[in-house]
Amino acid sequence: MPHRNAPLTELGRLRLARCVVEDGWPLRRAAERFQVAVTTARRWAERYRLHGAAGMTDRSSRPRHSPRRTPTRTERRIIKVRLARRWGPARIAYLLRLNPATVHRVLTRYRLARLSHLDRATATPIRRYERATPGELIHVDIKKLGNIPDGGGHKIHGRAAGGRNSSAHRDPARPRTRHGRPNLGYGYLHNAIDDHSRLAYTEILPDETKETATAFWLRAQAYFTSCGITVQRVLTDNGSAYRSHLWRDTLTAAGITHKRTRPYRPQTNGKVERYNRTLLDEWAYAHPYRSETERRQALPQWLHTYNHHRGHTALNGAPPASRVPNLTGQNS
Numbered sequence: 001m002p003h004r005n006a007p008l009t010e011l012g013r014l015r016l017a018r019c020v021v022e023d024g025w026p027l028r029r030a031a032e033r034f035q036v037a038v039t040t041a042r043r044w045a046e047r048y049r050l051h052g053a054a055g056m057t058d059r060s061s062r063p064r065h066s067p068r069r070t071p072t073r074t075e076r077r078i079i080k081v082r083l084a085r086r087w088g089p090a091r092i093a094y095l096l097r098l099n100p101a102t103v104h105r106v107l108t109r110y111r112l113a114r115l116s117h118l119d120r121a122t123a124t125p126i127r128r129y130e131r132a133t134p135g136e137l138i139h140v141d142i143k144k145l146g147n148i149p150d151g152g153g154h155k156i157h158g159r160a161a162g163g164r165n166s167s168a169h170r171d172p173a174r175p176r177t178r179h180g181r182p183n184l185g186y187g188y189l190h191n192a193i194d195d196h197s198r199l200a201y202t203e204i205l206p207d208e209t210k211e212t213a214t215a216f217w218l219r220a221q222a223y224f225t226s227c228g229i230t231v232q233r234v235l236t237d238n239g240s241a242y243r244s245h246l247w248r249d250t251l252t253a254a255g256i257t258h259k260r261t262r263p264y265r266p267q268t269n270g271k272v273e274r275y276n277r278t279l280l281d282e283w284a285y286a287h288p289y290r291s292e293t294e295r296r297q298a299l300p301q302w303l304h305t306y307n308h309h310r311g312h313t314a315l316n317g318a319p320p321a322s323r324v325p326n327l328t329g330q331n332s
Contacts, residue, residue, distance in 0.1 A: 007034065007035055007036050008034065008036060008040075008044070010056045010057060010058075012034060013044045013056040014048070014053055014056045015034075016030055016033075016034045016036070016041055016044055016045070017044045017045050017047070017048030017056070018048070019033070020041065020045040020048075021045055021048050021049055027041045027042055027045070030045075044056065070102055070105075070106055074096070074098070074106075075106050075109075075110075077096055078092055078096065078098075078103055078106045078107065079106070079107075079110060079112070081095060081096070082107060082112060086115055086118060088115065089101075089103040089104040089107060090103075130195065130196060130314075131195040131196045132196065133196055134194050134196045134197045134199070134227075134228075134229045134323065134324055134325075135194065135196075135224065135229040135230045135231045135232055136195065136196060136232050136233065137194075137195040137196075137232070137233045137234075137235055137259075138192055138193070138194055138195065138220075138224070138231050138233070138234050138235070139192070139193050139194075139195060139235050139236075139269050139271045139272035139275075140190075140191065140192045140217065140220075140234055140235070140236045140242075140272065141191050141236065141237060141269060141272040141273065141276065142188055142189065142190055142191070142208045142213070142239065142241075143188070143189040143191065143276045143279070143280075144186050144187075144188055144189075144208075145186060145187045145188070145189055145204075145280075145284060146184060146186055146187075147184040147185050147186060147187055147292045148184075148289055148290075148291055148292040148294075148295055149184055149291075149292075150290075150291045150292075187204045187205075187206070187292070187296070188204070188205050188206065188207060188208045188212075189202055189203075189204055189276070189279065190202065190203050190204075190205055190208075190212070190213065190216040190220075191272055191275060191276065191279070192216075192217070192220040192224075192272075193271055193272050193275050194224065194229060194320070194324075195235075195271060196323060197229075197315075197320045197321075197323035197324050198271070198275075198312055198314065198315065198320040198323070199224070199227065199229070199307055199320040199321065199323075199324055199327075200275055200303065200306060200307060200320065201219075201220045201223045201224070201303075202279065202299065202303055203216055203219065203220075204296055204299065208239070208241055209241060210240070210241040210244035210246045210247055211246065212241070213239075213241035213242065213247065214241070214244075214246050214247050214250050217234075217247075217250065217251075218250070221254065221256075227324050227327050228324065228325060228327065229324065231254075231256055232256065232257065233256065233257045233258075233259055234251060234256055234257070234258050234259065235259045235260070235261065235268070235269055236258070236259075236260055236261070236269070237260065237261050237266065237269055238260050238261065238263055242258075242260065243260075278306075282302065282306075283295075283298065283299060283302040306319075306320070307319065307320050307321050308320075308321045
């Protein structure tokens with residue numbers, strides 16, 4: 001398509017060329033009539049003589065020869081480093097002694113995926129999937145989170161004062177695991193998220209044993225059932241709690257299929273891993289909490305916001321609740 005200030009469209013070019021070729025107008029007269037340069041009138045007249053009306057269409061401005069283009073061998077080296085080491089244009093340029101802009105143009109020319117779209121283990125584009133209905137697959141995982149001392153930690157008071165608060169409020173039943181670092185204990189975030197809707201359920205529990213994990217799942221299953229979701233499959237990693245007979249028997253009794261990820265492949269359980277990151281960024285570390293109790297009290301409200309109000313990028317900006325039929329009761 002011609003640009004917005006172009007004096008000639010394809011029809012205008014055809015009219016100009018016919019005036020010159022068929023009606024015998026001088027080039028200067030035709031150029032004045034159509035308000036273009038004489039060289040422009042000559043170009044379209046010559047194309048009309050050679051190709052007829054088909055010659056009036058736009059042509060690519062790409063040159064036939066590019067003697068200063070990056071050599072093919074160099075392009076192959078850039079692509080090899082990109083896929084093997086998963087580096088950005090600047091680091092590749094420093095390694096190969098090239099201009100970063102040159103490397104970026106090569107990567108753009110071959111339409112290589114962004115680094116965030118590549119699998120870290122294989123460097124191949126990530127194949128994203130999504131189950132068709134809620135409950136078809138539930139992702140379950142545990143995230144270990146250090147407790148906050150009373151009065152606040154280093155995020156509020158800095159390292160010196162935060163360290164004193166930690167030392168004053170550490171768990172006396174827990175010895176220091178490292179010299180000079182008090183052991184305040186941990187909270188274990190047990191998370192379950194629906195693959196289709198991204199509806200999430202989270203509890204903070206004191207450990208990650210099989211009894212605790214199984215009891216959490218029973219409550220999570222009851223929550224999904226209350227939302228009208230019938231769980232069919234559960235996907236977990238290979239943690240000891242999920243390899244136990246208690247976990248297996250509990251799922252089997254409910255008619256639920258248990259799937260586990262391949263070892264060292266957390267990407268398979270990527271939806272709950274991404275939820276863990278969102279949980280830390282938007283709740284656990286989002287505010288300078290002054291105690292662990294204050295942070296835990298903020299979790300239910302954040303979880304409600306996540307499920308019912310927060311726009312999810314994978315859902316085109318809609319909240320997870322929008323994908324669960326009649327969760328909010330609007331059709332009852």
